[in-house]
Amino acid sequence: MATTQTETRLVGVLSREKAATEKEPVRISICGIEVPSVCADKVPPLNDMWRTAEKDDPAAAVAPRITHDFDPTAEFKGVDANIANPSVVSSSTYTPSPNWANSSQTAGAQSHLIDLAQEIASQVTEATYGNEPARLKVATAALELAAVIRPPSDTMMALFANMSIVSAIRVFQHWGVFDLISSDLEGITCCELARNIGAEEGIVARISNILTSSRILSLTADGGLSHTPTSLLLRSSEPMAAMFELMYTNIVQVSFILPSYFDTYGRKEPVGPSHVPATVSTGEPELEYFESVARNEERMRRFTKAMGVSVGRVPVTGMYPLERVLSTDDTDGRVTWVDVGGGGGHVLRRFREEYPVLRKGRCVVVDLGCVVDEGRVAAASGEVMKGVEWVEGDFMREIPVKGARFYYLRHILRDYSDSVATLILRNVARAMSRDSRVLVSEQLNPDGGGRTGRPMPLYAAFKDYSMLAIGGKERSLDQFRRIGDGAGLRVEGVYRDSKGTGHGIVEFVLGS
Ligand SMILES: C[S@@+](CC[C@H](N)C(=O)[O-])C[C@H]1O[C@@H](n2cnc3c(N)ncnc32)[C@H](O)[C@@H]1O
Known part of the structure; x- marks a missing residue:
């Protein structure tokens, strides 16, 4: 196994004192902290750790391995939906079962733990100085370390603690x-x-x-x-508070009816757009999710507010090279940009701030009536959104603006099943002219999902699961390609966020 760059850097962090005899403990210190009780015969040379781990413990061979080169799909952002803060549940009174104890003490498992500790130690300084990829690596490795070292019943206890935290937040919010x-x-x-x-x-x-x-x-x-x-972040004025309410409704509340939902509709992905778990749970199965939300003005307002969270967490600009692609012809009287399902215009605002050239062209936000009415009023003040046109439209039926240079759909297709997402794209295709481009900005899951023998990053899996309630899903590039095909669109380019969030933009053009 070749020495990676990171392992070379680790030499300054991790020191290994040669054992006097093979059976004597090897003293390893990470950032000056000694890792005790590691026997010489169990610790292979650094570069061989994984090979040995796989030989000694077949289970370790398939364990998710810490990649030293940053994995762009490993968005974690320090959020762990299933594993509670390890400090929540103390294992001090726990007597590990013999099986767990044995498996956790194998050389493979110890090597894995040491790998994780090395990962943390090697990145922690940069992480605390605001290096985002380093922070993600430390958070991911720390959570995995907690998951590996924790006995199984502690894992369950941590899960119960998580449920209690969620419930307590909900009551205090109320x-x-x-x-x-x-x-x-x-x-x-x-x-x-x-x-x-x-x-x-x-x-x-x-x-x-x-x-x-x-x-x-x-x-x-x-x-x-x-x-x-x-x-x-949980104060009512914060978008995250609105997002908590949304997640609580779509994950916790919907979970009450989810088993019976599958009993009624079959054990398969919801097809939608109506009869999705969220509308079944509110007793309005015949409605589409957004029809149900839009029936209550305050609920719609809180939904739109919640969408502000994702603008802070995943990138909006900086992926697609708009400044290279956009020419002055594109802004000359023609509609340059249509933000399909653009909500309150919060995303378009980012684009116009970043690319002043967009302010020269005609930009349109298409959304449901009540949403564009609010957006129009909110955007009236301030220079950046001056001149933006607000058009009511239903993307399930027709895109009301034709022949624009760009049709931009951010976090739209993920709200729907493949058949509905294809229908929306087909409506966009009908509105396009030959040189129009469609930019779909969403999470890009690894191709093959979790079926490749390597678990999906938890953050990506949780986001996908949370979409289930409204009949939606997160997709991989292959899955985007397939729904594009069904709509007569061809993938022309893929632009992934370089900071490792897993977000990206898929660019489509009209097929042949
Ligand atoms: C998940 S939000 C995404 C908002 C925004 N694009 C973003 O990235 O934050 C979905 C948006 O689609 C809008 N929407 C839902 N159904 C629609 C429909 N049939 N036609 C037009 N817009 C719709 C919603 O009002 C909402 O603003």
């Missing part, structure tokens, strides 16, 4: 607690909080406990509650 805690360090006592929301102090204290122990909230020196950077 009571407006996150808005009542001041954002300075002073905090608020449970007694004061209870008085403000008309609750009993005892129940406020119990719910607070799960949120302070999971570090969602913080405790002041005199036992009051104060904000953490995470809980600040």
Whole structure:
């Protein structure tokens, strides 16, 4: 196995003292911290660790291996939907079962742990200085390390703790607690909080406990509650609070009916656009998801607000080389840009800020009536969105703007099954002229999904799972190619985010 660049860099971080005899412990220190009890005969030379691991422990051969060159599909962003903060559940009282203990003590498993620790140690300095790919690597390796070292029943306990955290956040959100805690360090006592929301102090204290122990909230020196950077995101004015409500509805609430949904509709992917788990769960199966959301103005407003989260988390610009592709002809009276399902115009705003040339051309946001009405009003102030046209339209039926240079669809096709996504693309194709391009901006899952023998990055898998409720799915490039084919479109280019978020843009043109 060849020495990788990273392993060469590790020499400065990881030091290995030669054992006097083969059976004596080898002392390994990572950043000056000694890793104890590693026997010489169990620790192969660095470069051979994986080969040995695979030989000693066949299970390790298929374990997800830490890739030293950054894996662009490994978006994690420090979020782990299934594995709770390892500090939440203490294993101090746990007696590991013999099977777990044996398997975790094999040379293969130890090597894997050491690999993970090396990964963390080698990246931690850069991660703390704001290097995003390094931060992702450290977060991914730390979570995996916790998952590998934790006995199975701790894993289950952590899962239950996660459920409790989610439930407690929901109750506090409903009571407006996150808005009542001041954002300075002073905090608020449970007694004061209870008085403000008309609750009993005892129940406020119990719910607070799960949120302070999971570090969602913080405790002041005199036992009051104060904000953490995470809980600040849960104040009602924050897009993340709206996103939490959305995820709670689409994952937790929908899970109540999901087993019976599959009993009724068959054990298969929802076809949609109506009769999807989310509309079945609200007792409106005949509605499409967005019809159901749009029936309630406040719900629609919160949905649009939640969409603001993804603008911060996954890139909008910087992937597609618009400045190279766009010429002055494109902005000369012609519609340059149609943001199909563009919501409140938050994404178009980013593009116009980044590429002033777009401000010269005609830009149109097409969305449902109530959404464009709000967007038009919100965009009225300020220079960047001046001149943007807001057009009501239903992409399931027709794209009302014809012959534009670009049709841009961000986070649209993922809301739908393959047959519905193909229908939407076919409607876009009908509106296009020969030189039009379609830019689909979405998560690009690894081809083959989780069926390649290597698990999908958890973040990607969780996003895909969360789309199930509304009848949607995340796709790989192959899957995009297939729905494009069905709509008479050909993939012309693929532009992946270089920062490892897994997001990308697929460019389509009219097929032959
Ligand atoms: C998931 S959001 C994506 C918003 C935005 N493109 C973004 O990336 O944040 C889906 C958008 O599609 C709009 N939409 C849903 N159904 C639609 C339809 N039939 N015709 C037009 N727009 C629709 C919604 O109102 C919403 O703004």
